[in-house]
Amino acid sequence: MTTIFENDLPENVLSIERRSRIWNGAIVEDIHEHAAGRVLHPMPHANETRFTVSLAEVGSTTECRLKPDKANPVEHSTNHMAVISRGLPWWGYSSQLHYARYAMIVFDLPILEARLQGDFRPAIFEQPRLRFNDPRILSLVKMLLDIPDAGGSYSLLGDSLVAGVLALLSAIPLTERQSMKLAPWQVRRVKDYMLSRLPQSIELAELAALLGQSQWHFCRAFKASTGISPYQWQLEEKIKMAQEHLLKSDAPLDLIAEATGFSDAMHLIRAFKKRTGQTPAAWRRENGFR
Incomplete structure (x- = not known):
């Protein structure tokens, strides 16, 4: 995990701490911001596609703005989320902030499109989406942030959770549960491969490639077939x-x-x-x- 304590802070911001890791080609950041008063400042990664979710707000509510002097038109809600398109500047605002915690996932769309194949729709990220909510995505993001800093031991888990967040953001309709299952020979092949690699870490992309499937389809099909995720099985x-x-x-x-x-x-x-x-x-x- 990389932890950055930012310098050259915006007005009324006392400290910004960013804890970063990379899963499945995406940067996952856990950001803690302490402030004393009105806050308005540009947000990082302006040249990339970003997803954020608010995890804590103390003092006053926070909002994502696409123009610094124009309030977010969408009504505030707890754990509000936003998708900001690549190259689109944005600002964080709060009228009287003491503390805010939020997660930010920075996507490299060409890499992710190649990895996730048919389960990823890059077009969905061409327009910004502000202050929406999805409890399923929130649960996955919290699990991502809770992964211990233990080298490659959690590679399969981190890759799977990022793939899940992307699939939900892309709004891929679920197929019928029966069609999601792997054939018995496919389950055996994946299990035999994971056993042969133990105790080494395995990336989700390796397992999906064994069957010629996208990562998210493979995750769902493996769990539907075995009752547990690839990470849990390993x-x-x-x-x-x-x-x-x-x-x-x-x-x-x-x-x-x-x-x-x-x-x-x-x-x-x-x-x-x-x-x-x-x-x-x-x-x-x-x-x-x-």
Whole structure:
């Protein structure tokens, strides 16, 4: 994760902290802004297509403006969202701001169109959309921001969530659930590939390419066929690998974490306890090496 504390701040802005990561060719930023009074300033990434969602507003409401002296005509709502077209300048405004937190996803449309293929409609981003709401997108964005900073351990999860946000923004109609499922041989091929790559990180694009599908179609079809996402399936297999190590040796947790693709012992402990209800140490005492 890259954290930037901005200098040369706009009037009445006390600090701006931007935490950035890249998933699936998109920049995902978690932005925290502290202020004391009226705020009006240009927003970053003016040369790219951007999506924002408001996560917190303290002091007064915030708004996205396409002209600095023209108020946003759309009525305010909690967790309001905006899509700003590439090359279109925009401003953030608040009449009496103390604190604001918002997420911003910066899209490289040519890269994403190539990756997501038929599930991505770049034309939908040619016109700005202001102050709309979608609880499904909000949930995905919050999950993106909550991904721990653990190297490549969460690549599949981050890629999948960005693909999901894009698919929802593109308003792709859902197909019938039955048609979304993978054929049994397709499920076996993907699972065999993921098993062969363990404990290495895998990108969503790799798995979709195995079947010649777009990323978002593959995600939906895999979950419809197995009941869980590709990331969850991979994580369960890594937990099984960790259990094998716990059963057969007295190796310390940091070595087991390294051998099974977790970033460190704490990452392993959190994931292991969430899925088994026990810490690795407790599970080992009850079931493992003696």
